[in-house]
Amino acid sequence: xxxxxxxxxxxxxxxxxxxxxxxxxxxxxxxxxxxxxxxxxxxxxxxxxxxxxxxxxxxxxxxxxxxxxxxxxxxxxxxxxxxxxxxxxxxxxxxxxxxxxxxxxxxxxxxxxxxxxxxxxxxxxxxxxxxxxxxxxxxxxxxxxxxxxxxxxxxxxxxxxxxxxxxxxxxxxxxxxxxxxxxxxxxxxxxxxxxxxxxxxxxxxxxxxxxxxxxxxxxxxxxxxxxxxxxxxxxxxxxxxxxxxxxxxxxxxxxxxxxxxxxxxxxxxxxxxxxxxxxxxxxxxxxxxxxxxxxxxxxxxxxxxxxxxxxxxxxxxxxxxxxxxxxxxxxxxxxxxxxxxxxxxxxxxxxxxxxxxxxxxxxxxxxxxxxxxxxxxxxxxxxxxxxxxxxxxxxxxxxxxxxxxxxxxxxxxxxxxxxxxxxxxxxxxxxxxxxxxxxxxxxxxxxxxxxxxxxxxxxxxxxxxxxxxxxxxxxxxxxxxxxxxxxxxxxxxxxxxxxxxxxxxxxxxxxxxxxxxxxxxxxxxxxxxxxxxxxxxxxxxxxxxxxxxxxxxxxxxxxxxxxxxxxxxxxxxxxxxxxxxxxxxxxxxxxxxxxxxxxxxxxxxxxxxxxxxxxxxxxxxxxxxxxxxxxxxxxxxxxxxxxxxxxxxxxxxxxxxxxxxxxxxxxxxxxxxxxxxxxxxxxxxxxxxxxxxxxxxxxxxxxxxxxxxxxxxxxxxxxxxxxxxxxxxxxxxxxxxxxxxxxxxxxxxxxxxxxxxxxxxxxxxxxxxxxxxxxxxxxxxxxxxxxxxxxxxxxxxxxxxxxxxxxxxxxxxxxxxxxxxxxxxxxxxxxxxxxxxxxxxxxxxxxxxxxxxxxxxxxxxxxxxxxxxxxxxxxxxxxxxx
Numbered sequence: 001x002x003x004x005x006x007x008x009x010x011x012x013x014x015x016x017x018x019x020x021x022x023x024x025x026x027x028x029x030x031x032x033x034x035x036x037x038x039x040x041x042x043x044x045x046x047x048x049x050x051x052x053x054x055x056x057x058x059x060x061x062x063x064x065x066x067x068x069x070x071x072x073x074x075x076x077x078x079x080x081x082x083x084x085x086x087x088x089x090x091x092x093x094x095x096x097x098x099x100x101x102x103x104x105x106x107x108x109x110x111x112x113x114x115x116x117x118x119x120x121x122x123x124x125x126x127x128x129x130x131x132x133x134x135x136x137x138x139x140x141x142x143x144x145x146x147x148x149x150x151x152x153x154x155x156x157x158x159x160x161x162x163x164x165x166x167x168x169x170x171x172x173x174x175x176x177x178x179x180x181x182x183x184x185x186x187x188x189x190x191x192x193x194x195x196x197x198x199x200x201x202x203x204x205x206x207x208x209x210x211x212x213x214x215x216x217x218x219x220x221x222x223x224x225x226x227x228x229x230x231x232x233x234x235x236x237x238x239x240x241x242x243x244x245x246x247x248x249x250x251x252x253x254x255x256x257x258x259x260x261x262x263x264x265x266x267x268x269x270x271x272x273x274x275x276x277x278x279x280x281x282x283x284x285x286x287x288x289x290x291x292x293x294x295x296x297x298x299x300x301x302x303x304x305x306x307x308x309x310x311x312x313x314x315x316x317x318x319x320x321x322x323x324x325x326x327x328x329x330x331x332x333x334x335x336x337x338x339x340x341x342x343x344x345x346x347x348x349x350x351x352x353x354x355x356x357x358x359x360x361x362x363x364x365x366x367x368x369x370x371x372x373x374x375x376x377x378x379x380x381x382x383x384x385x386x387x388x389x390x391x392x393x394x395x396x397x398x399x400x401x402x403x404x405x406x407x408x409x410x411x412x413x414x415x416x417x418x419x420x421x422x423x424x425x426x427x428x429x430x431x432x433x434x435x436x437x438x439x440x441x442x443x444x445x446x447x448x449x450x451x452x453x454x455x456x457x458x459x460x461x462x463x464x465x466x467x468x469x470x471x472x473x474x475x476x477x478x479x480x481x482x483x484x485x486x487x488x489x490x491x492x493x494x495x496x497x498x499x500x501x502x503x504x505x506x507x508x509x510x511x512x513x514x515x516x517x518x519x520x521x522x523x524x525x526x527x528x529x530x531x532x533x534x535x536x537x538x539x540x541x542x543x544x545x546x547x548x549x550x551x552x553x554x555x556x557x558x559x560x561x562x563x564x565x566x567x568x569x570x571x572x573x574x575x576x577x578x579x580x581x582x583x584x585x586x587x588x589x590x591x592x593x594x595x596x597x598x599x600x601x602x603x604x605x606x607x608x609x610x611x612x613x614x615x616x617x618x619x620x621x622x623x624x625x626x627x628x629x630x631x632x633x634x635x636x637x638x639x640x641x642x643x644x645x646x647x648x649x650x651x652x653x654x655x656x657x658x659x660x661x662x663x664x665x666x667x668x669x670x671x672x673x674x675x676x677x678x679x680x681x682x683x684x685x686x687x688x689x690x691x692x693x694x695x696x697x698x699x700x701x702x703x704x705x706x707x708x709x710x711x712x713x714x715x716x717x718x719x720x721x722x723x724x725x726x727x728x729x730x731x732x733x734x735x736x737x738x739x740x741x742x743x744x745x746x747x748x749x750x751x752x753x754x755x756x757x758x759x760x761x762x763x764x765x766x767x768x769x770x771x772x773x774x775x776x777x778x779x780x781x782x783x784x785x786x787x788x789x790x791x792x793x794x795x796x797x798x799x800x801x802x803x804x805x806x807x808x809x810x811x812x813x814x815x816x817x818x819x820x821x822x823x824x825x826x827x828x829x830x831x832x833x834x835x836x837x838x839x840x841x842x843x844x845x846x847x848x849x850x851x852x853x854x855x856x857x858x859x860x861x862x863x864x865x866x867x868x869x870x871x872x873x874x875x876x877x878x879x880x881x882x
Contacts, residue, residue: 024095027064032103032563035605036062038661046074079122129196143185157182161198167216192227230254238877244269261321270308270870273317308870315341329382337374346868353861354778355735358689364406371399386437393430410689415465417635423457441502449494459484467636467690472539481529490520510557520547543629549578564603571596584628589645593618608659619648625680625695642695650676664714671707683734703730717757723750742776761793772857782857785809800829810855819853842875
């Protein structure tokens with residue numbers, strides 16, 4: 001006890017003295033409406049060059065506090081991307097308590113804050129970090145540097161700064177392989193980097209970003225003069241049991257004047273070939289082709305997914321991307337993709353037709369042999385700093401072959417059928433865009449878009465029982481062989497011009513002129529091989545249609561901005577004219593349509609915002625809606641259109657709310673309501689298992705309401721989350737001339753937990769329970785339960801284990817249709833220290849499932865689907881990093 005008293009007497013004066021040598025710096029940061037400003041950057045620089053510069057950021061309440069040594073003089077700089085910075089000095093003699101209000105609409109001026117190496121540059125829309133102030137020499141790639149910078153987070157190839165995701169990455173102010181962030185952070189060496197520049201309101205056309213509002217965030221990596229040339233990539237090969245193989249190579253060459261990218265992949269394991277973002281950036285970036293992406297989901301989208309739902313599979317893929325710059329004002333980008341896929345599918349279906357109480361058992365064997373080629377070019381010309389021309393063009397050619405042999409049992413009667421299909425879709429699309437800033441108040445944007453799409457299809461159908469014999473009464477046979485030839489040619493032309501007039505910093509007016517023209521020709525014919533070739537047009541099969549539509553729109557877009565309130569209103573008048581001619585007659589229609597759109601945004605703070613939107617829009621009928629001939633959808637389903645021209649109108653209300661703190665929480669909510677009038681629907685004539693569906697115009701409105709919610713809360717290493725979704729639809733079904741009011745309900749609840757830490761494994765565990773229910777003359781319900789787990793753990797600095805587990809439980813209205821499926825995949829990687837290679841072992845379908853089971857449901861039927869999947873596969877591989 002005496003010893004304790006002696007130590008207390010000895011250390012208490014020292015503790016008191018130490019406490020007296022500290023002062024407290026406290027700051028409260030808010031925006032122009034006095035709302036707390038979260039994630040504001042705080043930089044404290046002492047005059048003493050031997051004392052380090054301190055970096056931090058404000059918390060959720062906009063507060064920041066820090067103790068520093070007394071009598072330390074220096075400056076405090078507070079900034080937020082897009083707002084005016086605040087700077088003041090302190091003398092270190094007493095505590096500092098500041099209330100700081102940051103506002104926008106400032107002149108773009110630079111502030112240099114001297115510290116150990118180079119200055120940090122803070123602008124209105126830019127923050128530049130010199131990496132030398134944040135590295136210790138252990139970093140290997142760009143992602144290692146970003147993890148050290150204040151306000152940054154890096155996860156799964158994605159980068160966030162102050163809570164916002166980076167949408168595009170540049171190197172030395174040039175797009176890096178289409179803006180691919182993952183490629184940049186995982187491959188650019190750390191010793192080649194000089195500075196990191198973050199750009200808010202990012203736009204590919206820099207001088208238009210103040211005119212065309214954007215929430216995009218760009219990242220520009222500035223290289224050292226001695227490291228302007230980069231060559232990197234990796235090569236991966238693997239082989240194993242069940243004749244499994246996989247080979248992948250990615251090579252990248254980057255120079256200031258040109259760059260080259262090449263990717264190739266061969267495998268029979270069903271692995272994804274590249275990521276979704278790779279697909280976007282191969283097209284030329286997110287903004288490519290404005291809002292008309294030429295490569296939609298026709299073929300390429302499947303390459304971004306793991307697809308093991310085949311009995312056997314072989315796929316070969318190659319892609320190249322070349323970019324060349326001349327004199328900094330002319331830039332050319334060309335990329336091409338080739339893909340070959342051969343597969344055999346074996347599918348078992350149990351279909352329950354709701355309105356006829358008929359059950360069908362169907363077994364299918366499908367052979368696919370597909371080739372696809374895409375070629376895309378982008379040419380950008382800048383005659384001046386305030387004018388740019390951009391040309392984009394794409395050609396795609398697809399050769400698709402399919403043979404489908406299936407047997408069906410209906411009411412104890414067996415039906416055998418076979419279908420052989422060959423199709424050759426070809427498309428050519430190009431877009432010319434011109435942007436010019438005339439002066440600070442006047443700008444113009446104009447673009448013209450042309451597309452030609454052609455599809456030729458040959459189909460041969462064999463069946464021993466044609467269910468629609470009454471439609472061709474003059475022909476009776478024990479075996480039917482249908483030949484179908486289809487040719488569709490479509491030309492479309494779009495011209496849009498928008499003039500921007502900035503009256504002042506609060507008001508912007510934009511007259512808009514828009515014209516759209518479409519011309520489509522369809523030649524569809526059926527023949528029946530019965531003694532001789534019998535043309536079936538006289539029985540209502542096949543047609544020759546010529547359809548044109550002209551849409552001329554003009555309007556005024558108005559934007560009003562007052563501090564945190566933004567109003568955007570579009571008042572637009574459209575003149576429509578469309579007509580068609582086909583076997584059976586001609587039709588023509590014209591109309592004047594007013595289609596307004598209003599968007600409202602209110603920012604409570606930079607990390608909390610509310611959006612409201614309303615639109616009254618229209619849509620044209622699809623080809624199938626007006627085609628008055630029979631279309632053979634399947635051996636037991638026919639579809640027939642209605643030769644009437646009508647324009648569907650729909651109201652859409654939507655609202656969204658978001659509030660986030662990337663270190664603590666993320667909340668996102670969205671809701672929309674749609675009312676559709678004068679829409680094309682279909683009525684069904686159902687007898688036993690045969691279905692004839694025909695278009696009709698539904699006069700009664702159709703309603704749809706949806707609400708979605710996402711919430712995530714982070715506590716150090718643990719982040720629980722919840723995702724809720726609910727959808728209600730109300731529509732009328734017409735079955736066998738009876739009108740049935742039908743309600744569709746679909747609800748989903750997903751809860752999960754993320755675990756992540758420097759010494760902890762990265763793990764995501766989630767459980768989802770969803771159902772879809774139809775309430776009408778017939779009631780049915782389908783419920784799905786899904787359990788997912790992803791595991792990623794690195795240990796001893798050389799080992800990494802990744803695993804994913806999935807458990808699926810599907811249950812229909814009848815508990816006898818309850819189905820269970822579970823699967824496990826894993827990869828173990830060994831990466832020797834300071835070596836450019838690593839070894840790995842892949843184990844796929846560890847549980848040895850033969851089938852993947854799913855339940856499907858629509859307003860006419862329910863289905864239990866069993867698809868054979870690739871067997872258990874074990875591969876041993878080597879990856880070498882260049």
